Amino acid sequence: MQEYRHLEPEELALDPSFQRWQLENDPIDGSFWQEWLVQNPDKDEVVEKAAYLLSALHNSYGQQFRERLPISEHEIQEEINRLRESINKPDTSTKWLHFAPIRYGMAASILVILGLFGWYILQSTAKKSGVTYTELVARVAEPLSEIRNTTDAPLLVNLPDKSTIVLYPKSRVSYANQFDGNKREIYLSGKGFFEVVRNPSQPFYVYANGLVTKVLGTSFTVQAYEGARQMKVVVKTGKVAVFAQYQDANPQKETYKLEGIVLTPNQQIVYSPAETQFTKGLVDNPVPLEQANQQQLFTFKRTPIADVFGTLSQSYGLKIVFDQDVMSACYLTASFSDEPLFEKLDLICRTINASYKQVDGSILISGNGCK
Template structure:
């Protein structure tokens, strides 16, 4: 059963049970949620935020013609990519968490539509369930596999034939072909491991873990796939990673294309995958790290610095997009030294100083503010 106490508002907004309660007042779901709220009165704010998001999605859908043809899977993916690029490229985004005024609708609608199409895709077009465990996967492989297990108390480093390395946590196991040859490189995992993949665009690298497939060309990332766990996580440190549910049709399609498909992750981004319903949730990693290169040595000492420059510095240093209303916050300045604090502590300090608030949405940081007085 879903653990609703530890769920984000955007995850709750796309939960089928929550939707049936709020959208069609299903009596069974209504009773469940009323009882749940009675037992969890501290979660009223979570319910309110999720409902506001769901209401906005519904309003956006109402703008589409009722006779419009059903949206295909490919159209959904293309629309998500197009709208995501619009969010990244727009110069003066305007976002309000709860209220959307006409002059602010552009970027807000873009963000909402990304989640809206994701909602339609996940609820109305679910991917086939696979139930492919580690043992099931390796028994389906025709070529001989080499299995390495870590029975130690500490991590174990595995050097692969292509120059890649795996740091396998205790109780973890990996299997891969003896020669590691062919046009693709494939590893089967149960447990947790950190991968540093030797770059070779002509030979994509695949990690199979409890129904989730991770595809890379050359990068570093962590996969957490404990045996019998209800979730799989992929966290990216460097480069780009694509993830997708490991159905036979999807895997075959991805192997035909050397490019990264599925959901693409960049540094400091992660996904949480639920094998039971093949749902994938994208977000910022719990502890974002400074990017490698010049950005790692960026100073965070500000003296009456315009807030736009402050946010630009954070974006460059952590690779995470910060969306805010530049017009509303044009009179906001920051004087502070933030060198040693983790990213979220930096954001807490900044928002407390300028009376703002931030939320995470689809691996973006969304800043809400009423502006600053001179």
């Protein structure tokens, strides 16, 4: 699964799906990227820069550029390495003739763009320090209550606002005796399952070793052990927003909006602190939403495929992207019960001669339609 949030503009411009959207106006990729922008509004500038770069390359090399799409990252890196070798060796000027015009143009353009955005990369790297649970708790002026789970079983923690935490072994939390001000703040090291009482006027924050989760009222799991190479947030109900500690630039100006990477039920984020890299995806086994009938039978009798995907999307709370025009002649006759979602999708796609993949927490269906 490709994760796009951590990509720089020059990297995004090389993505085949992004290229198809920008240069070929592909309806499936176009639908996906429009939805992705809705879910990631803070990435508008990155997308604009990537689109500008792609347009500049296309305008410079025209049809040659289109015929070379998609150009792999390996090819680009190989040409960059060759270009650097040529620059460093004064007696190798003849090597310039070995580049096909389009491949040299791509490599040179990437080097230029890397230079233009170098300051951005350095800024991001400088901010990757993050802060640990111990450091965060030490900064809080007001007294905090700390609970440690030193047992071998989960421990239920009741918070002042009647929210609860199931605190797992080898984990600890700290919080104020009363939640005053414009936010509720919890400090976690380890793993906890949160059920948060909804209060839009007082958002709920979980600070976990450099990972921040913001909610208004929902249930979710945060796993963030100190020193771990990866951390995770998994949503059960409602919506949460996840971001790195350094991105909480102005906590005094609370907007009561979920900004950052927004997760909905059956979605998760895996965070790598060393690279400040987020990977958004689906949980291993998506389950129907609580408001859906748990005993629901997914029974279809010559049902248009758009209605089938609509039913699955509504039941699991997931975005399913497909080309309705291409698949307008596809129908499904089948009955499902408690099979895992991915088994349902496997059977449906085999029936209509299609395939699916996970992209940024959504399902992307590809196929040539039905006759």
